[in-house]
Amino acid sequence: MELSKESKDFIGRLQLYLMASGKKEKEIEEITEELKDHLLEAEQRGKSIEHVVGNSPKEYMEQFSREMILDKGMIFKVIPAICIGALAYLLMGEILDGGIELSLLEFIGYPVIFLIIIGLLSFFLRYISSHQPARWKEWLVYAVAGVLPMGSFGALIVLNNYFNTPTFEFSTVANVLAFALAAAVFIGLALWSKLWLPIIIPILLFVPEYLIGLTSLSTSTKLTLTSILIFAGPLIYFLTVYKKDHSSSA
Amino acid sequence: MSSSQLLKGILEGCLLSIISQGETYGYEMIEKLDQYGFTMVKEGSIYPLLLRMKKEGWVVTSQKQLPSGGPKRKYYKLTEKGELELEEFKKRWDTVSSSVERLLDKEG
Incomplete structure (x- = not known):
């Protein structure tokens, strides 16, 4: 039936x-x-x-x-996870683009912002669970928690363009280590979320670009190919998953 | 208190009473309510109530796989706290219903 x-x-x-x-x-x-x-x-x-x-x-x-209760823990776990994922993604992009180059401001800024965000999030979480604030206050906290990471990273990028601080270039070893770290983050996120997505998305976005970069095609051909593949890869992936889901449930 | 809240409270008491007669599941509860003439109750409306009653610790649930297949069935059992709540409800109901009856008798 x-x-x-x-x-x-x-x-x-x-x-x-x-x-x-x-x-x-x-x-x-x-x-x-x-x-x-x-x-x-x-x-x-x-x-x-x-x-x-x-x-x-x-x-x-x-x-x-x-x-039903709101799953507050999830909100406060997902936001830091997305931050870490985004950082790893940025790093990997830089590595494949010829190695990481960090200005002093970025080098200090990212970890500091990170610590502040994690500290604030845990404060918000404790505040909400212990004070049971009015609904609008609670939503205000969520809004701040959501905007804060984006806003501070954005501010750092703007400041970095404005001030010229000394720049480090990562050595090959450091690049390799950073690459391994970023890969570990993707794998960790995949295990934690029980989704393949955190691994598949970087592969789909970076691998074609990297492989095309190795060929001796002209720059414009490379650019065109890369931009096609960046859209086509995820699209094909989602279509395959969607099809599989549909045939298994039918 | 709005009329729907009043009905909600009564319905909760009735569900406690039905569950107190032995482990049961949603559809069976609706059938019992129907037998007693609770036809104004929308079938699905018992589930949000059952959810609340579980949160209050009045009932515990267990999932059982049916031999006929299909989705797992969720069974409800009364806890000690639930039994106390049922007793409280009976007292409250006695007061309310006897007051209403006295009042209506006098009118009629």
């Missing part, structure tokens, strides 16, 4: 709604499984989905959302 299309559709939308509201994945799964079970029983007895969830799916979803 299969669920009707309407029911499947509703379950899918409920999942998406709860995920977008930052609810815990495990809890979402538990609820949708339970609802699936109920809808199956109801449909076997000839009841419609409206009979089960009422005329306003949105209202019903909100009812669920109100009873």
Whole structure:
């Protein structure tokens, strides 16, 4: 016995709604499984989905959302993870582009910004969990936590263009070490998120560019090829995954 | 308190009572409610309530795979805290229903 299309559709939308509201994945799964079970029983007895969830799916979803806690830990883990990933990505780009060149300002700035962000995030997290602030204050904190990393890295780039500080060039050994570190970060992120994406995306973006760089094609051909591959690679990857997902669930 | 909140509180008490009769799952609870004439209750509306009752520690759940296949079924069992809450609900309900009855009797 299969669920009707309407029911499947509703379950899918409920999942998406709860995920977008930052609810815990495990809890979402538990609820949708339970609802699936109920809808199956109801449909076997000839009841419609409206009979089960009422005329306003949105209202019903909100009812669920109100009873579920926000997965705050996840927000505060994801932001630093994205920062680390972005840094590793930047480093790897520089290495493949002929080696890392860091100005004194960048060399000091990145780690300092990083420590400040991590410190502030942990402060925010403790503040929210212990004070239970008003909703708008809580969202303000999330907004600051989201904008802060982007803003400070952006500011550093602007400052770096403005002030001329001495520049270091990494030696070959240092470049190799940095490369290994960045690769380790990608692998670590993949293991942590249980997704292949953190490994596949850098491979798709960097490997074609690097290989094309080794050929003796003209600069303009190289540029064209690179830009095509940078779009085509991820596109093909997502299409393959999408197809696989669809055939396995059908 | 809005009327929906009132109904929510009553429904929670009724669910506690149904679960107190033995381990059960969502669809079975709805069937029992139906038997007692709770036809105004939207079937799906019990799940957000059950979620809350679990958070309050009144019930515990366990997942069981059915021999017929399909999704795992979630079973609910009352905790000691849930039993206390059920007793509290019965007392509250007695007060409310006897007051309403007395009042309506006098009117009629």
